[in-house]
Amino acid sequence: MKFGYTSWLPETDLMVKFTEALKEGKLIGTKCRKCGEKYLPPRVHCKCGSHEVEWYETPTRGKLFSYTLITFPPDSMARYAPYIVAIAELEDGSRLLAQITGVSPKTLHVGLPVQVVPHQISEDRIVYKFKPEQPIS
Amino acid sequence: MECSCLTEKIGVVGIGHAKFGKRTDATIRELAHEAVKPALEDAGITTADIDASVIGVAGDVFAAQGSPGALIHDYVGMGNKPMFRVEAACATGSAGVRTAWSLIKAGLAGVVIVIGAETMTHSGTPMATEWMARAGDTRWEYPFGITFPSFYALMATRHMHEFGTTRMQLSMVSVKSHKYGTMNPYAHLQKEVTLEEAMKSVPICQPLNLYDCCLISDGAAAAILANEEKAKKITDTPIWITGLGSASDTMMISERPSLTSLTASKLAAERAYEMAGVTPNDIDVACTHDCFSIAEIMSYEDLGFCKKGDGGKFIEEGQSHIGGRVPINVDGGLKSKGHPLGATGVSMTVEITRQLRGEAWKRQVSDAEIGLTHNVGETGQYCFVHIYMR
Numbered sequence A: 001m002k003f004g005y006t007s008w009l010p011e012t013d014l015m016v017k018f019t020e021a022l023k024e025g026k027l028i029g030t031k032c033r034k035c036g037e038k039y040l041p042p043r044v045h046c047k048c049g050s051h052e053v054e055w056y057e058t059p060t061r062g063k064l065f066s067y068t069l070i071t072f073p074p075d076s077m078a079r080y081a082p083y084i085v086a087i088a089e090l091e092d093g094s095r096l097l098a099q100i101t102g103v104s105p106k107t108l109h110v111g112l113p114v115q116v117v118p119h120q121i122s123e124d125r126i127v128y129k130f131k132p133e134q135p136i137s
Numbered sequence B: 001m002e003c004s005c006l007t008e009k010i011g012v013v014g015i016g017h018a019k020f021g022k023r024t025d026a027t028i029r030e031l032a033h034e035a036v037k038p039a040l041e042d043a044g045i046t047t048a049d050i051d052a053s054v055i056g057v058a059g060d061v062f063a064a065q066g067s068p069g070a071l072i073h074d075y076v077g078m079g080n081k082p083m084f085r086v087e088a089a090c091a092t093g094s095a096g097v098r099t100a101w102s103l104i105k106a107g108l109a110g111v112v113i114v115i116g117a118e119t120m121t122h123s124g125t126p127m128a129t130e131w132m133a134r135a136g137d138t139r140w141e142y143p144f145g146i147t148f149p150s151f152y153a154l155m156a157t158r159h160m161h162e163f164g165t166t167r168m169q170l171s172m173v174s175v176k177s178h179k180y181g182t183m184n185p186y187a188h189l190q191k192e193v194t195l196e197e198a199m200k201s202v203p204i205c206q207p208l209n210l211y212d213c214c215l216i217s218d219g220a221a222a223a224i225l226a227n228e229e230k231a232k233k234i235t236d237t238p239i240w241i242t243g244l245g246s247a248s249d250t251m252m253i254s255e256r257p258s259l260t261s262l263t264a265s266k267l268a269a270e271r272a273y274e275m276a277g278v279t280p281n282d283i284d285v286a287c288t289h290d291c292f293s294i295a296e297i298m299s300y301e302d303l304g305f306c307k308k309g310d311g312g313k314f315i316e317e318g319q320s321h322i323g324g325r326v327p328i329n330v331d332g333g334l335k336s337k338g339h340p341l342g343a344t345g346v347s348m349t350v351e352i353t354r355q356l357r358g359e360a361w362k363r364q365v366s367d368a369e370i371g372l373t374h375n376v377g378e379t380g381q382y383c384f385v386h387i388y389m390r
Helices: A013-023 A075-080 B028-043 B068-075 B092-105 B125-133 B148-163 B167-181 B195-199 B228-234 B263-276 B293-302 B311-316 B341-357
Strands: A028-032 A053-057 A061-070 A083-090 A095-100 A113-122 A125-132 B010-017 B052-056 B083-086 B111-119 B203-206 B218-227 B239-247 B285-287 B370-377 B382-389
Touching: A013 A028, A013 A125, A061 A095, A061 B148, A075 B125, A083 A113, A083 B148, A095 A113, B010 B028, B010 B092, B010 B228, B010 B341, B028 B068, B028 B111, B028 B218, B052 B068, B052 B092, B052 B341, B068 B083, B068 B111, B083 B092, B092 B111, B092 B218, B092 B239, B092 B341, B092 B370, B092 B382, B111 B341, B125 B148, B148 B203, B148 B293, B148 B311, B167 B195, B167 B293, B167 B311, B218 B228, B218 B341, B239 B263, B239 B341, B263 B293, B263 B370, B263 B382, B285 B341, B293 B311, B341 B370, B341 B382
Parallel strands: A095 A125, B052 B083, B052 B111, B285 B370
Antiparallel strands: A028 A053, A061 A083, A061 A113, A061 B203, A083 A095, A113 A125, B010 B218, B010 B239, B111 B218, B239 B382, B370 B382
């Protein structure tokens, strides 16, 4: 299973573990056993230099922090355009970047309650996205 | 090569600038020559008088050439002299100036030429857009379809939310750039735009539209730096680089505490002001990094020209125009002059040198004595601030 709409990086052990959890609707990050720093998205190594990291389950609810409606995409993303890329602040204060669906540009606003959910793009590709906590008409 | 003592000043003694634009009439090495030749003539020296080169080219992909530094160094006649090629994304040119300054300060060279060059139109806009997008984290940002302008759009949305910055204020930056671009014969665009045109142009990544975004351009610029002794021999009007600051930031913008400020800009500016012994109030003219309208507004705040959140008001009041508190990007800026990545930082050095010498034609800021350049790479992963004095 590959991660994202478009990518060419190898699906390393980190990504295999991450996407397997994502398929089950879980969002997982890594936490450093030495300094306690948490990372979402996850990392193999901590910025403190330690490679002793463990997985933890992160919140999947949060609020929209910022967003942009992309109408001029790179060629590799043209078939998905237009789309909205956003940053959400999750309940534990960490921030995550992803596309948001289920909203119109007019109903978008900073502070909108959102959930992080898995999104199967194709048979071999998965990604996480935001969707509004309450459906917006 | 004599060792320059630690207290010795380092100055700009020669400048040259190629015409920025869609330059399908020249390849990258020919554009570099177009900047190097006038720089040598300006200094009244030849390559024989130069000890080393520092060459800034951001993307081998844009030039479709591996080791573009070697290509340029050889073409402009630097022969067997030492050469550095530097890369710092959009701040490549300023990384070059800082490297040249350091080489001279270390005593490894007395006179160094910095050449910044980039050809971005040769590979086509889709190719340029694709590679600019890959400047984001290719594991956790690029796979979501983010484009380079989108990073700044995320900052703009947030700036508008936190401080009430308006669509009109963003467009006022563009109107100013275009106005001054017409006064710079080397600028890519030579045409004014109205506020209405700027506000209603094609959306790229809302809230940013076409006129909020800098151009994709080809171009080159060159600056010759020398130690105090040589500078005084070469010219009567050396422009001294008295303060240098540099800083960086996280690769992923979602990891940053704020989206309305570039921490690297603030840190680099603090260091440069401290080293030069000046404050933001002392700056008479500046070139700041306006890759997008919101970037120029944030630069006013991060460099201390106005309070945090007042950037929109600063442009609306005309404070960054000639006659305002501090004229900014009166060479047309990245928006109108163009932003050939490797050339940009060197072009900023060229402009401030012109301004402090009193040679900036119609766009001259009267009695400018202290100038500043601020060059950001990517979204603040690189930042260089330099302060210049007559």
